[in-house]
Amino acid sequence: MFIDIHGHVQKRPGVLRGAKPCFASPEQLIARHDAVGIEQGVLLPLIHAECNYVIQGNEEVLEIAETHPGRFIPFCNVEPRMMSNSTDAPLGDLMRHYRDQGCRGLGEVCANLPFLDPLLQNLFRHAQEVGLPVTFHVAHRIGGIYGIYDEPGLPQFETTLQRYPKLRFLCHSQSFWAEMGRLRTPADRGGYPSYPIDEEGVVPQLFRRYENVYGDLSAGSGCNALNRDPDYAVQFLNEFQDRLLFGTDICAPDTPTPLVDFLLELRDAGRISASVFAKVARENAVRLLGL
16 A cells, blocks of 8 residues: 655664664564555665764665565665765765665765755765665754755755756655745744644745655654645645655654554545545655656
8 A cells, every 4th residue: 555765774773762772673664564554665774974873784775675575675875975075976886886786766865964065966966867866854954963954945955956957856854844834933944833834835836846856755744744734735745646755764663653544534535536645655656766
């Protein structure tokens, strides 16, 4: 029923974040998927220093996918500071290597640099040339956080969209989805606004202007973007039905998956059609990733 566009896993989990494991094991994640009807899930390696609980290699994710055939879809990740910390580093060589090993995308890119930092622009340029979609996390500040930095209104991201029109961006995190509606204060970008969408924000505008914008609806951020205003969510899902993708962002074994119930309730109540549900639940992922 579902393909999960955003997941994390560790072959040997054990590092704790507070009182619980940071990540599920492959077996734990499969059990969570089975419980809610997820047939396959993307695995995103975390390689950036800002993700300071775990540094994970692309090879681990490839090995997990190979050990559980048909259940996981590996992405690779490339640090923009790799291969000499240079703005002309040949990062495409790494991307092509992992693409040829079976990786279907790049991410989750979490480096805490501005979108227009030349190192990140070099990463995006190579990803476009290699043909890998990019999953990224947006941050609302520099320092003390992970994710690519942008100002309110996402102007640096928009410039990046203009520079790389063939690069498909899977947009994710609070500081992206908070801008579904007009922000009441800039601080709202760092959390989960609960007020309704009285006026559209920059997110739907970017979807209309740029065909390479895709929505990763995972985590509390993606679900909150929809369920903060279900009436607007129906409009948004219908308008951008070909570029929105279901996801969970399951990290710890007990991470909740509220988007499952939300989408099923909209479908079962007839508020979105079975066709729209199927596109968001799995068909867009099949098409985007060539499954």
